[in-house]
Amino acid sequence: MCAQFQPQLARKLERLGEDEKIRLIVRYKPERISRGSLMRGFAPIRAYTLLPMMALEVSGQMAHKLGEEESIDAVWEDLPVHAFLDVSAEKIHAPALWQRGITGAGVKVAVVDTGIGQGHPDFAGRIAAAADFTGKGSPQDGNGHGTHVAGIIAGSGAASGGIYRGIAPDASLYIAKVLTDSGSGHMSDVIAGLEWAVQQGAQVVNISLGSDEPCDGSDALATVCDEVVHRGVVICAAAGNNGPAMGTIGSPGCAREVITIGASTDNDQVAVYSSRGPTKDGRHKPDFCFPGSGIISARAEGTSLGTPQDRYYTAASGTSMATPHCSGSAALLLQAYPEATPDEIKRRLAYHAFNLDVPPNVQGQGRPDLVAAYEYTPAVQPPPGTGEPTPEPTPDSGEEKPGCALGLLSYFLNSLFRRQK
Amino acid sequence: MFSKKERNINVILRTRIDPKVAAQKAEKAGLKVKRIFSLLPGIAVSGPENVVKRVERARWVQSIESDRTVHAIKGKRKGD
Structure with a gap:
């Protein structure tokens, strides 16, 4: 008897082109064939030990050949999986701080982005103020990016029974819509949003946006970011998604004083797409990596960012998703230590940060651990x-x-x- | 005869003087003032390239740079 394809996979294979690639998990019959002989024809991505199974990437043509292979018992599609916010929050040990009553309460976090899905249940009672700098006339998010980012920082998880709770679920959100619904804008709009955030008394500002060109930190946006940090505000800025090439961090990720964030995976590896340093003037960046791959967070109504999971949530990847993990972390630390300066927050995050075993221009100082950051003595x-x-x-x-x-x-x-x- | 129309550009001017005063001077020179900043001594303006070039030489202008486009750092599936 030949291999059994999972029914859904069989239908997908019918439509798959001969040269199109697909990832599969196969279970073979141990009594019929050794693993070594199977691997002669199909190069495995992974071989498992608990069960006679392996993961493969094959062309459509090869996939059909697998079906004729008598040594194989069953074939499934190796479906993509996503890190729930509860997984990434656990990764940096945020729940351990929640258990100590540290949830970001009383901390003001500004999100400078595409706006917010104001009717989303996860933001009920969370949005302290919102302003539009794009000329749309409303901070409503017609793109989905800002909503996803805000959900990672301070979503309550109300629409998911608490599963997709943000890192600092009780922080107050200040929303500056500086990018149009197409997801773009000008540096001058971002500067205006930053000025508004400072006027609102924001203690943390999340900037999951930037320019593509590598920079040296002297442009107007980077200069304003540095000034905001000098005024005592923590800024977390995305490194960008132009990795793995070196020297790919744009503005304002290249600003000296901001905390520049790269993305790591569930397996604590730096994501391939995460932009790398150094900056154009030779400084090490990013500063840290946070989880950013396949993060499920709030979805703005009517938007299609990432891979929608249901009406209220979508999965997305990027340093944009890693950065709000840092902003949420900063909010937790600022609740615990209200007098902490941006420099102290950076030092706390560096304390016993998990070393991802790659150079500083790839991982910065590693992937922070919030329990260590909380327990750090300046x-x-x-x-x-x-x-x-x-x-x-x-x-x-x-x-x-x-x-x-x-x-x-x-x-x-x-x-x-x-x-x- | 066709007159070549100057293209409009967006720039950020860093100023040596109060940005509000600088904004008046920029408007007088023929530029449209989009924003007057408070955290940075500067203004964001748009206008014909030749006017911007003329203003660039003014004593009250410290430096000039493109008001560059920024974008949401969109998610990528690659390398997840």
Whole structure:
């Protein structure tokens, strides 16, 4: 008897061109054939150990040949899966902070983007203010991008029974629509949105937009972003989706003071599309990576961004989706530490950030862990003459590792100082 | 005879003077003022390229740059 195709897959294969590729999972009959002989004809992406199965990518023509293969028992399509917000929130340990009562309550987060789906149940009571800078006359999101981003930051998850809850679900949202419903705008509109956000008293600003050209941080938008950060506001800006080529971070991701965010996957690998540093003037960027692949979040009514899941939610990927994970994280930390400066927030996020084992211009300081960020104790300045301040957090997980003789001396002095305290 | 129509361009002017005063000067020169900034000493204007070039030489203008297009960083399936 030949392989059994899953019925839905059989119908799909009928329509598949001979050269079109498809990902499959096959289960073979262990008593009929060894795995090695099967692999001669079909190169596996993965071979499994718990069951006699493997994942393959084959052409339509090869897929039909699989059906004639007597050693194969069953064939399924290797369907794409999505990280629910609850998965990505768990990845950075946001729920551990929620359990301590830290949900972003009282923190003002501005989303500078395409607007928001104002009627979405997940934003009921969350939108403190909204303004349009595109001339549309309303901050209503006709694109879907801003709504998805806002949902990752502070969606309540009301329409999903709490599954697609944002990272800081009790934060207050300030919505600046600076991109038209086609998803584009001018730097001057973004600057106007930033000025409005500052006037509203925003403590965190999310910017999941940018220009394509690599930059050195001296353009008007990057300059304004730096000024906003100097005024005490945390800005999280997307690195861009122009990876894996190096030197692909546009403005305002190239701004010196913003926290520039790349995207990582569920498996803690930097996403292929995530833009890489350095900036045009040679600085390391991005600063961190956050989960950004296949994130399910709020869908604005009537929009088709990403892969719609149902009326209220859609899955999308990109550094645009990673960045609001950072903004939500900053909101949680600002609730816990209201006096924290943007620099302290950055240092907290760096503390024991998970090392993704790639260069700094790819991963920045790694993928943050919010429990570590919450527990981080900022550097203490010792009384004059007693030694160096406590070392700043390292980008690596694990113990502090001084890398040279001076570092060892500093480490020793700090250990001594800690004991004296 | 056909007169070549100058194309309109969007630029951000960083100014050495109060942006509100700069906006008046820009309008007087024939530019349309789109925004007057408060966090940056500057204004966003649009107008014919030759007018912009003329204004660029004015003492009150510190620098000029294109008011570049930015876009939502759309999701990608590749590399998910």
